[in-house]
Structures are given as structure tokens and as C-alpha cells.
Amino acid sequence: MMKFAYDERNDNSFGLAGIQRVNEEIIQQPGFDPKDLRGFNAQREARKLDEFIASQSVNSNLPFDTHAGWKKSSVKISLPCTGKKNSEDRAPTVEVDNIIHRDLLEVMKEAYSSEAASEYHLRGYKQMWERDEYPEPIRVHGEVYTSDAFLQMESEVLSSPAEPCCNLERVVVPIMAYSDSTHLASFGTASICPGYLWFGSQSKYSRAKPSKFAAHHLVYFPSLPKTVEDEYTKQFSHAPSDEMKTHLKRELEHEVWKLLLTVAFLHAYVHGVVVEGPDGILRRLYPRFFTYSADYPEKILLASIKNLGTHLCPRCTIKTSEVSGIGTREDMASRETSRRIDNKRLRKMIEKARKKFFKHGKGIGSTAVENELKGSCTPHRNAFSAAFHDLGFNYFALFVNDIMHEIELGTFRDLIIHLIRMCHAMGKDTVQELNQRFRTVPTFGRGTIRRFVDNVSELKKLAARDYEDLLQCAPTCFEGLFATRSQEIDDLVQNLLAHMATWHAYAKLRLHTDLTLESFEVATIELGCLLRTFAIQTAEKFDTQLLPREADAKARRKAKKKKTDSQNRNKIADSEPRRKLFNLNTYKFHALGDYPWTIRTFGTTDSYSTQLGELEHRRIKRLYIHTNKIHFTFQIARHEQRRRALKNLLRKKPTNIQHRATRSKVSRPSLSFDDSDPLPFTDPTTHYHISSSTRFSENIVTWLGDLQYDPAFTNFLPKLKDHILERLLGIPQNEREFSAAQRATITFKNNKIFRHKVIRLNYTTYDMRRNQDSCNPRTHSDIMMLSGDPETSSEHPYWFARIIGVYHVDVIHSSGLSQSLLAQKLDFLFVRWFGLANEQEQYGISTKHMPKLGFIDTTRREADNGEDYFRYYVNMWVDRDMFMRFRGGGVGHKSTLSSTRVFEEQNNVKPGDKDRMFDAAATALVHEEDGESDAVIVSEEEEEVEVANHGSDGELEDVLGPEDGEDNGIDEDYEGFAEY
Numbered sequence: 001m002m003k004f005a006y007d008e009r010n011d012n013s014f015g016l017a018g019i020q021r022v023n024e025e026i027i028q029q030p031g032f033d034p035k036d037l038r039g040f041n042a043q044r045e046a047r048k049l050d051e052f053i054a055s056q057s058v059n060s061n062l063p064f065d066t067h068a069g070w071k072k073s074s075v076k077i078s079l080p081c082t083g084k085k086n087s088e089d090r091a092p093t094v095e096v097d098n099i100i101h102r103d104l105l106e107v108m109k110e111a112y113s114s115e116a117a118s119e120y121h122l123r124g125y126k127q128m129w130e131r132d133e134y135p136e137p138i139r140v141h142g143e144v145y146t147s148d149a150f151l152q153m154e155s156e157v158l159s160s161p162a163e164p165c166c167n168l169e170r171v172v173v174p175i176m177a178y179s180d181s182t183h184l185a186s187f188g189t190a191s192i193c194p195g196y197l198w199f200g201s202q203s204k205y206s207r208a209k210p211s212k213f214a215a216h217h218l219v220y221f222p223s224l225p226k227t228v229e230d231e232y233t234k235q236f237s238h239a240p241s242d243e244m245k246t247h248l249k250r251e252l253e254h255e256v257w258k259l260l261l262t263v264a265f266l267h268a269y270v271h272g273v274v275v276e277g278p279d280g281i282l283r284r285l286y287p288r289f290f291t292y293s294a295d296y297p298e299k300i301l302l303a304s305i306k307n308l309g310t311h312l313c314p315r316c317t318i319k320t321s322e323v324s325g326i327g328t329r330e331d332m333a334s335r336e337t338s339r340r341i342d343n344k345r346l347r348k349m350i351e352k353a354r355k356k357f358f359k360h361g362k363g364i365g366s367t368a369v370e371n372e373l374k375g376s377c378t379p380h381r382n383a384f385s386a387a388f389h390d391l392g393f394n395y396f397a398l399f400v401n402d403i404m405h406e407i408e409l410g411t412f413r414d415l416i417i418h419l420i421r422m423c424h425a426m427g428k429d430t431v432q433e434l435n436q437r438f439r440t441v442p443t444f445g446r447g448t449i450r451r452f453v454d455n456v457s458e459l460k461k462l463a464a465r466d467y468e469d470l471l472q473c474a475p476t477c478f479e480g481l482f483a484t485r486s487q488e489i490d491d492l493v494q495n496l497l498a499h500m501a502t503w504h505a506y507a508k509l510r511l512h513t514d515l516t517l518e519s520f521e522v523a524t525i526e527l528g529c530l531l532r533t534f535a536i537q538t539a540e541k542f543d544t545q546l547l548p549r550e551a552d553a554k555a556r557r558k559a560k561k562k563k564t565d566s567q568n569r570n571k572i573a574d575s576e577p578r579r580k581l582f583n584l585n586t587y588k589f590h591a592l593g594d595y596p597w598t599i600r601t602f603g604t605t606d607s608y609s610t611q612l613g614e615l616e617h618r619r620i621k622r623l624y625i626h627t628n629k630i631h632f633t634f635q636i637a638r639h640e641q642r643r644r645a646l647k648n649l650l651r652k653k654p655t656n657i658q659h660r661a662t663r664s665k666v667s668r669p670s671l672s673f674d675d676s677d678p679l680p681f682t683d684p685t686t687h688y689h690i691s692s693s694t695r696f697s698e699n700i701v702t703w704l705g706d707l708q709y710d711p712a713f714t715n716f717l718p719k720l721k722d723h724i725l726e727r728l729l730g731i732p733q734n735e736r737e738f739s740a741a742q743r744a745t746i747t748f749k750n751n752k753i754f755r756h757k758v759i760r761l762n763y764t765t766y767d768m769r770r771n772q773d774s775c776n777p778r779t780h781s782d783i784m785m786l787s788g789d790p791e792t793s794s795e796h797p798y799w800f801a802r803i804i805g806v807y808h809v810d811v812i813h814s815s816g817l818s819q820s821l822l823a824q825k826l827d828f829l830f831v832r833w834f835g836l837a838n839e840q841e842q843y844g845i846s847t848k849h850m851p852k853l854g855f856i857d858t859t860r861r862e863a864d865n866g867e868d869y870f871r872y873y874v875n876m877w878v879d880r881d882m883f884m885r886f887r888g889g890g891v892g893h894k895s896t897l898s899s900t901r902v903f904e905e906q907n908n909v910k911p912g913d914k915d916r917m918f919d920a921a922a923t924a925l926v927h928e929e930d931g932e933s934d935a936v937i938v939s940e941e942e943e944e945v946e947v948a949n950h951g952s953d954g955e956l957e958d959v960l961g962p963e964d965g966e967d968n969g970i971d972e973d974y975e976g977f978a979e980y
Contacts, residue, residue, distance in 0.1 A: 046642065053645050070637040073099045075255040077228070077248060078358070081236045085361040088354060094231040099256060100637045101219035104197075105265045108173055108287055109275050111199055111216060114648070118278045120201040121145040122171045124154045129513060129891055140891065141512040142767065144174055144200030144290065147603040149397075153288045163271055169283045170272065174200030174290035177398075178613040179221060180298055184624040184632075192624075192633060193221040196616055200290050204510075204607045205769070208615075213647055215616045217640050220633050221256055224249050247364050250380050253301055257383035266387060289384075291608040292398040295405040296587055302384075303340070303399055304350075309376030312587045314399045315594065316340060317375045324535075324584040326593045327528025329918040335593060340396040342385050346377070353379035401591055401598050402610045403507055408464040410588030412471050412500060415531075418582045419474075419493065420457050421544040422482065430481055431457050437477040438470075444780070445773070448879050449473065458549070464611070471501055472877045486541050496530045501877040503527045505887075507595050509880055510606050511767035515889055518909040521596045525917040528592065535582040545578035682760045684770045689760040690806060690827045696755045700748055700809075712804055712832065720809075721746045724826060728813050742815070749810035749823045756806040759829065765881045766890030777803045783831070784874070786899055797899040798885075800874070801831035 026032060053069065074097035078088055111117060124145045128137035144150055154172045162170070181193035197216040198207055207214040228248060232240045240248065265287065267273075272284035292302060300307050303314035311317045317338045318331075325331040353372040356362040357379070362369055369379060384395035423430040438456040443449055449469050453460070456470065475497045483490040506520040538544065546554065595605070602608065620636060623643070627635035682689040700717070707713045721743040726733055758776040765771045775783055781803040787796065807830065810823040876886040884890035888904030889897070897904075 080357045082363040088358040092235045124151045139514045157286045173287045178293040182617040195219040254383040261387040291400045293608045299399045304380045304382045306376040311376040323590040327525040404464045406588045406591045408467040425542045505883040546580045697752045700753045745815035747812045764892040766884035768892040800834035805830040
């Protein structure tokens with residue numbers, strides 16, 4: 001029962017699903033006896049569990065380390081005051097207590113001694129890809145333990161002198177940290193700022209699964225308590241200013257990290273710590289901070305720089321006025337030459353600034369203090385600098401890119417908002433047309449593309465995954481919207497959206513090669529150039545104004561600042577200038593240029609994406625439900641410790657749920673949604689899987705008689721027999737015509753045909769994972785496959801079709817060429833073929849980017865509204881695997897490499913490509929500086945960012961990979977239906 005209380009699958013409400021799980025996992029278990037629950041008290045059992053955990057020593061046989069439990073600590077903060085002169089040592093202090101945290105070193109030891117450590121990669125290596133047509137192996141970038149940063153850390157540790165009298169294996173532990181605040185409830189102000197740890201030695205495909213419990217809760221950062229303000233008022237007879245409270249919040253954050261970076265941890269950093277692994281072998285572990293994932297406000301706090309200062313990047317000292325030059329040769333070079341470095345000069349500068357407001361009584365933001373600080377630094381002793389400055393570690397390198405906040409909720413969000421402003425400038429009809437287009441976009445995959453909301457243009461309560469879906473479908477939905485105003489702008493928007501979607505696909509690839517990274521660098525240069533051109537040209541031709549909700553939000557902020565009432569707020573909104581240009585001078589735009597270098601250095605972005613932390617927040621929110629909502633932080637920590645202990649003590653048993661099958665009463669080509677066609681788990685080694693059920697059988701003559709008025713089934717039986725003869729005789733498709741006598745040798749056992757609801761297709765993804773698609777005629781019926789015809793493949797490597805029905809028949813072949821006189825089960829699909837609508841629009845990323853398809857026969861289904869011809873788009877950006885099928889060069893696409901060479905040749909970087917793109921980017925930048933720079937002015941205030949609860953059950957599908965057991969190491973790639 002206690003295990004069920006902390007089960008990860010229970011949501012906030014118990015519900016019918018929770019009751020069903022109690023019945024299946026507890027009541028129906030063979031060893032369950034209702035008498036055992038007599039006198040059961042949940043609170044008493046929880047206390048017993050706490051006492052049991054506390055009573056055990058680290059040397060016990062428990063599968064967890066009780067030394068890694070939660071603790072309460074306190075820190076002291078010195079209080080400066082403007083006009084009060086005092087040395088920092090003698091300045092008044094305030095104590096912040098009840099800081100809930102765990103010992104960082106003990107957390108690491110617990111992780112590497114647990115059973116989960118049996119799948120850790122304790123040695124780094126370079127992953128290479130040998131291709132027959134390439135003389136040298138190609139470097140592959142993916143996991144943390146194959147990255148350059150990890151290999152360099154490992155090399156430094158292994159090349160240093162070993163500890164005296166120690167010949168144990170030395171292992172580098174890459175620590176991946178994350179912190180961010182989150183709301184705990186839909187109503188109220190309850191929030192918490194947890195700090196999590198992951199270990200990069202664990203594969204990202206396992207680390208990203210919540211069921212693996214790979215996230216280790218380290219600390220719950222406290223907010224600045226009211227007692228600090230009270231103490232400040234008591235000491236200085238006035239309340240702290242907003243500027244002072246911001247300073248104290250920064251001080252508190254770094255004091256907490258100083259508490260976590262203990263002497264024992266720093267000793268282990270240099271000398272290592274001996275830990276016995278789950279295999280019983282002693283090893284000496286050397287902890288190393290690898291990355292720190294956070295959104296921009298958290299990054300600048302940890303990096304000790306100003307929010308949106310004159311030097312706004314936590315990784316380099318580029319000026320805000322130079323941000324719009326992304327993609328130029330000078331910009332790419334400056335990212336290397338101006339990287340932030342933690343050195344003595346920086347620390348000395350901060351000490352001088354602190355003396356100004358402590359010893360000399362200057363204000364925190366005074367000119368005297370600002371003159372001492374360079375590069376938008378803040379006067380705070382950085383915890384990472386204090387711990388690692390003598391160890392040669394530059395903490396600025398920790399703050400890697402964050403694609404969720406920087407792109408999906410950043411650059412693309414700004415772009416889509418500005419495009420909607422342009423639609424408003426065109427008129428309300430354009431806005432309605434845009435909404436209608438997005439509403440008609442069908443879903444794709446298992447949550448890859450979800451159904452869009454009714455009014456996309458309002459952008460209400462959208463999470464990062466929603467903006468990702470918008471980006472992947474935007475090139476189609478925006479086509480032609482601005483053509484009536486300017487065909488040049490319409491082409492530019494199409495080109496920009498296509499390049500933005502391409503850039504985003506490169507950024508989110510889970511497996512990169514040196515070839516794709518070179519293409520990614522060129523895509524970055526192109527995107528920067530296009531964004532600058534877009535900002536300039538739209539400013540000239542469109543009177544873009546603030547959206548109504550933007551104007552209201554701006555008025556609310558000013559009204560709050562001036563403390564005016566709602567009536568005056570409306571006056572402010574009406575009086576505000578509404579002209580709004582596309583702003584490129586932002587950190588999120590600048591961050592675009594760092595992605596190729598970051599992937600080369602630290603591995604692909606899914607390893608350190610903040611999506612993992614956002615997903616872990618759900619666990620915190622579930623634990624919050626178990627608290628009494630008063631002083632809940634320690635209660636959450638206690639529940640987390642119980643959950644962690646139970647997870648190690650107990651093992652969950654799988655359950656089998658059987659489904660009832662019902663008989664379809666209506667004759668149709670396919671089964672309805674209500675028809676249940678049992679389909680057990682698919683063997684990952686098979687090509688496809690169709691149910692073996694014979695429940696939905698039809699007499700083939702009667703069935704075809706019922707469908708005689710459906711043009712799709714004209715000559716169905718002769719075509720089916722031709723198809724069967726080709727397969728039985730091993731004849732290539734459509735290469736031979738069969739006579740009526742030859743068709744007569746094919747008979748169907750009991751004259752039956754069996755219909756099925758769905759077909760599952762197994763395939764290998766570009767990143768060498770086994771995955772599965774589920775197709776059915778009712779919803780996801782459109783499919784693609786490799787072209788089986790060499791002549792056709794020269795035009796396009798793929799064929800496209802729509803599934804009309806999924807069937808199997810028991811065939812008896814009575815010909816002299818028959819290999820068996822027994823009935824043979826043959827599965828087949830009945831499909832409707834597509835053809836390319838315009839052969840000139842097949843390849844490449846130009847003004848028309850996606851192949852257009854149309855039906856090439858006159859068969860229809862009900863949803864086609866009786867038309868003979870349609871035009872469809874093939875969305876090459878719908879997911880990363882689809883992108884690599886149209887880009888070419890996917891490592892796991894073994895059987896398609898030769899067929900998609902035409903794509904790869906167009907996208908691989910050729911000699912001189914970068915130079916040409918640099919020249920184009922420089923030309924665009926010069927044009928901007930010649931008088932067009934007003935298009936990228938920085939607004940006085942940042943736009944209001946809506947707080948969205950990022951994530952749902954399918955949010956991390958791009959990160960998670962296949963479920964347990966799906967990846968069996970098979971490298972073959974299974975494509976399409978050509979052999980059916």
C-alpha cells in the first residue's frame with residue numbers, strides 16, 4: 001500500500017485509473033490477504049519507514065545510502081546599506097535557516113553504488129562511423145561520454161599522478177546540474193526552486209526516462225524570507241530597496257551553493273573518493289561539473305552578471321549592440337576570442353566593488369560601484385569561482401544552450417508573434433485564414449504533432465512543445481498569406497520559416513556527425529542573414545503594431561509600477577505607442593550561434609535540455625499533494641526520501657490487461673474505432689506486425705458485392721490475385737501480366753478475407769534506435785516507402801500512398817510452380833498511390849520547400865469529399881527522423897543511404913560554402929548599418945512572458961527514445977511496404 005501511495009503513475013486525483021491500479025497491483029495479487037490490512041494506518045507506516053531509514057547505517061545491506069538523506073542547514077548574509085560605512089567582516093548579518101539539502105558527495109556515492117550504476121559508461125571514447133564511400137571514419141557526436149569535453153576531463157585525470165599506494169581504476173563522474181523555480185499548484189502562490197543532478201555516465205536514452213529515477217534531488221533553494229527584510233529594517237531603520245533585495249537574493253543563492261560545495265567534495269575533486277560499485281569492484285571516482293542547465297534568469301544569477309546588461313551573454317562578453325551580427329565571420333570569431341574566463345582580475349574587480357558599498361557606503365547600483373565592474377558583472381562572490389578557481393576550472397563553460405527557452409519559447413516565439421502582427425496589419429481575414437489552416441493540420445505520430453487550438457493567433461497558454469509544433473507546420477500554414485501585399489515578403493517568410501525549421505531540426509538531432517555539424521554551421525549563418533533581412537524588409541512594408549494582449553500586458557506593468565487603478569490602466573493602454581518592430585538585439589537571438597560549438601564540445605542538446613528538469617518538476621508537484629501545504633519544503637523532501645527508499649526496496653511487477661473483442665456489424669473496407677482487434681507487443685526484430693485474429697472475417701464474394709459502388713474496389717479481386725502471384729513466384733512488382741487461367745490457380749481457404757484494424761511497422765531511426773509506427777486506415781493512413789523502381793527513384797527516392805485497408809488471407813496455390821499445396825497466410829495492404837504534383841518542387845530548401853503530392857487515380861474515401869485530386873505537403877520537419885530521411889546521411893538509415901544520396905549531396909557542405917555565406921551575411925549587415933537599423937531597435941521593456949506549465953505525457957518524446965526492450969542493437973533499416 002505504501003508503494004502505491006508513492007507510485008509515479010498516480011496523478012493529482014485518485015480517479016478510476018487509480019482504483020483500477022489498486023485492484024490489479026494489490027488486491028488481485030496472489031499473496032494478498034484482506035486480513036493483513038486490519039488496523040492499517042498510513043501515517044503510522046510512514047513513520048515506521050522513516051525510523052527504519054534513520055536507524056540503518058551506511059554499512060548495512062540496504063540498497064541505498066542513508067548518509068545521502070536530507071538535512072537542514074543555515075547560511076549567513078552580510079547586509080550593506082547606502083550611507084553606512086563598515087567593513088564586510090563587521091557588517092550586520094542575517095541568518096537564513098531551514099535550507100533543505102543533501103550532501104553532494106554522498107549523492108554521487110549513492111548513485112555509483114546503486115544497481116542503476118551497472119549500466120553506467122565508466123570510460124569515454126570517440127564514436128566513429130565507417131562508410132564505404134568515405135576514405136576516413138566520420139566522427140559521431142551524441143552521448144556525454146563521447147564528447148570532447150568529457151574526454152578532455154578524463155585525459156586530465158588519467159594523466160595526473162595517481163594517489164599514493166592506490167592502483168584502483170580512476171573514473172570521471174560528469175555531473176549535470178539543473179535548477180529552476182516552479183509553481184506547485186494551479187491556484188495560490190506556492191512555489192519551490194529545486195536543484196537536480198544527473199550523471200552523464202548514464203546513457204541519455206535511459207537518463208531521460210522518469211521511470212529510471214535518474215534525477216537526483218539535491219537541494220530546494222529557499223526564497224528570500226521576510227525575516228531578512230525585518231532584520232534589515234531593524235538594523236538600518238528603513239526597508240531594503242528593490243535593488244538591495246535583488247542583491248540579497250543573489251547572495252543567498254551563492255551562499256547555498258557554497259554550502260553544497262563542501263570541503264569533502266573539493267577533496268574528492270582533486271584526490272578522488274573510493275566507491276564500491278554494484279559489481280563489487282572498488283573504483284576511485286573524480287567528480288567533475290559538466291553542464292548546468294537553466295533558463296536565462298537563472299543562468300545570469302549563477303554566472304554573476306546583470307540581467308540584459310550591456311554584455312548579456314553568460315558565455316562571452318559580446319556587446320548587446322553587436323548581437324544582430326550573428327552569422328558573420330566577425331561574430332563567429334568573437335565568440336571564441338571574447339569567452340568569459342574566471343581569473344584573478346575578475347575576482348579582484350569584484351572585491352573592489354564590494355568594498356565600495358561596504359567600506360565606503362556607496363549604493364549597490366551607484367556609479368562608484370559600476371565603474372569597478374566590467375562586462376556587466378555583479379558584485380557577488382561566485383560560489384563556483386570560490387571553489388574551483390585554484391583548480392583550473394572555468395565555471396562560465398557550464399552554462400550550455402537551452403533550446404526550450406532560447407528557441408521554442410524565445411526566438412521562434414518572437415518570430416511567430418511578429419508574423420501574427422503582420423497578419424493583423426493585413427486585416428482580420430488574414431488572421432482567420434491562418435487560424436483555419438492550423439485547425440485543419442492533422443495529427444502525426446504518438447503525440448509528435450498534436451491537434452492545434454481553435455485560435456492559434458491568440459497564443460494562449462502555449463508550452464514549448466506547442467511552439468515546436470507551430471514551427472514544424474508553419475511553412476505550410478503561412479504560404480501565400482502575404483502575397484497580396486508583397487510577393488517578395490511572402491517568399492521571404494517562406495524561406496525564413498523553412499530555414500528556421502531546418503535549423504531547429506539540426507539543433508534537436510539526437511545524433512550528429514561531423515558532416516551534419518558542418519551543415520548546421522552553414523544553416524546558422526543562413527538563418528542569421530535571413531532574420532536580419534526579415535527585420536529590415538517587414539519594417540519597411542508592414543505597419544506592425546502591438547497585439548491587443550501585448551498592449552494590455554504593457555499597460556498592466558506600467559499601472560503596477562505606478563500603482564494606478566484599473567481605470568487609469570485603460571487610459572495608459574490607449575495612450576501607448578503601438579508601433580512594434582522585430583527585435584534582434586536579444587540574448588536568445590545571440591544564442592543561435594553557439595549551438596554548433598556546444599554540440600561539438602558537450603554532445604547533442606537532448607542531454608542537457610531543460611525539458612528534463614521541467615519533467616522532473618511533475619514529481620515535485622505530485623509530492624506536494626501529500627503535504628499539508630504548510631512549511632511544505634521539508635515535507636516534500638521527506639516524501640522524496642521515502643519514495644527513493646521504496647524504489648530501491650521494491651520491484652514493480654508487470655500486469656497483463658486483456659481486452660474484450662467485439663464484432664463489427666457494418667461491412668466496410670476497414671474496422672471502426674469501436675472494433676477491438678487484439679494486438680500483443682511486437683517483436684522488435686520483425687518488420688511489421690498485424691493481428692492474427694480471425695474474428696473479423698468476410699466472405700470475399702459477398703463483401704466485394706457490398707462494396708461494388710466504391711470505385712476503390714473496382715477490379716479488386718484480379719489485382720489481389722496478381723499481387724499474390726508476384727509474391728509467391730518471386731516476380732518483381734508490375735513486371736508481368738497474368739492470364740485468367742493463372743489467376744484461377746489462386747483460391748482462398750473457405751473463401752474468406754480477414755480485416756484488421758492496425759499495422760505496426762518497426763524501423764531503425766537515424767540515431768540507431770528501434771522505433772515503431774502504428775498506421776490504420778481510419779486516422780494515420782498516409783505512408784511513405786522507398787521507391788522500388790530504379791527509374792522512379794531517379795525522380796524521387798520515395799513513394800507515397802494512403803492505406804485503405806489492412807487484411808490477411810489464407811491462400812492455396814494449385815499451380816505446377818507452387819512450392820506448397822497447403823494454405824499459406826499472406827498479409828497485405830490495399831493502398832491508394834500518390835504522385836508528385838510538381839516535379840520541379842521536389843528537393844532542397846528554396847522558396848518552395850516541401851514536395852507536393854496528389855492522387856494519381858480516381859479512387860476515393862469518404863473523407864476526400866468526392867474529389868479526384870488533392871494537393872498534399874510532405875512535412876520534412878515533422879520529427880527528426882523524417883528530417884534525416886529528406887536530408888540524407890542518417891547513421892541508422894542503412895538501407896536508404898544510397899537512395900537518398902541526392903538529398904545528402906545537396907545538403908553536405910562543399911568547399912567555399914561557408915565563405916559564400918559569410919560574404920552574404922556581411923553584405924546584409926552592411927545594408928542594415930547603412931540606415932536600416934531602426935528595424936532592430938531594442939524596446940525599453942521586455943514583452944510579458946506567459947508562464948506555461950511546460951510538458952505533458954508526450955512532451956519529451958523526442959528525448960526519451962524507445963521503451964525498455966525496443967532497442968536490440970539491430971542496425972538494419974526497414975522501409976515501407978515494397979515487399980508486400
